[in-house]
Amino acid sequence: xxxxxxxxxxxxxxxxxxxxxxxxxxxxxxxxxxxxxxxxxxxxxxxxxxxxxxxxxxxxxxxxxxxxxxxxxxxxxxxxxxxxxxxxxxxxxxxxxxxxxxxxxxxxxxxxxxxxxxxxxxxxxxxxxxxxxxxxxxxxxxxxxxxxxxxxxxxxxxxxxxxxxxxxxxxxxxxxxxxxxxxxxxxxxxxxxxxxxxxxxxxxxxxxxxxxxxxxxxxxxxxxxxxxxxxxxxxxxxxxxxxxxxxxxxxxxxxxxxxxxxxxxxxxxxxxxxxxxxxxxxxxxxxxxxxxxxxxxxxxxxxxxxxx
Numbered sequence: 043x044x045x046x047x048x049x050x051x052x053x054x055x056x057x058x059x060x061x062x063x064x065x066x067x068x069x070x071x072x073x074x075x076x077x078x079x080x081x082x083x084x085x086x087x088x089x090x091x092x093x094x095x096x097x098x099x100x101x102x103x104x105x106x107x108x109x110x111x112x113x114x115x116x117x118x119x120x121x122x123x124x125x126x127x128x129x130x131x132x133x134x135x136x137x138x139x140x141x142x143x144x145x146x147x148x149x150x151x152x153x154x155x156x157x158x159x160x161x162x163x164x165x166x167x168x169x170x171x172x173x174x175x176x177x178x179x180x181x182x183x184x185x186x187x188x189x190x191x192x193x194x195x196x197x198x199x200x201x202x203x204x205x206x207x208x209x210x211x212x213x214x215x216x217x218x219x220x221x222x223x224x225x226x227x228x229x230x231x232x233x234x235x236x237x238x239x240x241x242x243x244x245x246x247x248x249x250x251x252x253x254x255x256x257x258x259x260x261x262x263x264x265x266x267x268x269x270x271x272x273x274x275x276x277x278x279x280x281x282x283x284x285x286x287x288x289x290x291x292x293x294x295x296x297x298x299x300x301x302x303x304x305x306x307x308x309x310x311x312x313x314x315x316x317x318x319x320x321x322x323x324x325x326x327x328x329x330x331x332x333x334x335x336x337x338x339x340x341x342x343x344x345x346x347x348x349x350x
Contacts, residue, residue: 043205043213044160045128052088056081082125092130093120099137100307103144103280104314113310113319119302119326127300132161137307139168140280143190152190156197164287164304169194170263171282174270181276224248226296227333231255255295262289284308299333302326 060080093114101111114120124130135158142151151168158165169191175181205213225231225246231254235245246254266285270277287308291301302323309319 043202044131044157045162046205046212048088048128048131048161049085052081052085055088056084059084085128086125089124089128089130092134093124096130096134096137096307099134099141100310103137103141103311105144107314110310110314113314113316114307117306117323119306119323119330122327122330123300123303127298127303129162129300129303132158132165133303133307135161136165136168139165140283140307140311143168143172143279148186148189149193152193153197155190155194156199156201159194159198160201164290166194167286167290168279168283170266170286171270171279174267174282175276175279177267177271178276221252222248223296225251226298227336228297228329229295230293231295232297251295255293258293259290262286262293265289278312280308281312284312299330302330 056077060077097111097115100114101108104110120130135154139151139154139158142148142154155165155168169187172182172187172190176184176187202213225235231246231251238245263286266282266289269285270282284305287304291297291304294301309322
């Protein structure tokens with residue numbers, strides 16, 4: 043819901059800027075595509091503010107290793123991914139929730155999770171990471187999880203119920219689209235479809251892909267639960283959260299290029315090994331380039347292999 047609201051606010055700001063530009067430089071009023079470019083510029087500027095918040099939050103959450111926030115501040119994945127989606131806002135909300143949890147402010151953390159879910163679903167997985175720790179013998183009490191869950195639910199309801207009442211069809215559109223869409227580019231399901239079609243078969247339908255991706259994700263979550271409960275040394279919450287989010291990204295029926303943004307702050311907090319981070323981001327940038335050049339080949343007159 044908040045993503046739609048943010049996009050609408052950016053449209054209002056763009057109209058205001060467009061009016062100022064038109065009055066100051068009337069000649070630009072006839073520039074084709076000016077409003078679209080201004081919308082992108084405005085959105086990117088505000089997204090950069092979310093990036094600043096994310097960097098500062100990771101620096102605080104890193105404790106004795108504040109320099110690990112440089113992984114977020116210099117991330118090529120964020121530089122490329124920030125211009126195609128609003129996922130940085132959800133990522134910043136999740137990072138703020140992690141920081142609040144580390145400081146023992148569990149209700150605040152829950153409320154921020156609710157805000158993050160209103161942008162994108164993946165901040166919800168933080169509750170799963172906390173639940174794993176609660177289930178350990180040496181873990182925090184159940185009250186921690188209950189406070190966070192209650193605050194997250196209340197926050198989400200406050201933000202979403204008004205939108206549901208005003209326009210249920212618009213609010214539910216994202217969930218309907220997500221349920222009905224088939225395998226997306228770069229997902230393991232897309233690879234399956236390509237191999238099947240190359241051998242003369244048919245790809246998987248959307249319902250089967252949805253069911254398969256959900257079952258695989260549940261299996262991964264069970265694996266994280268067993269690992270987290272049986273580990274001889276209590277893992278940190280953000281380490282479990284990284285595993286859950288990474289599992290979702292790997293088995294989801296869609297792998298959007300901006301998904302790499304989700305993992306950057308979690309990697310910086312859970313596994314800040316620069317060599318591994320650089321190698322991983324190098325492949326992510328290559329994937330980003332490949333996806334957009336492939337699409338450029340479809341809408342243009344260039345062969346995909348030549349755009350590489």
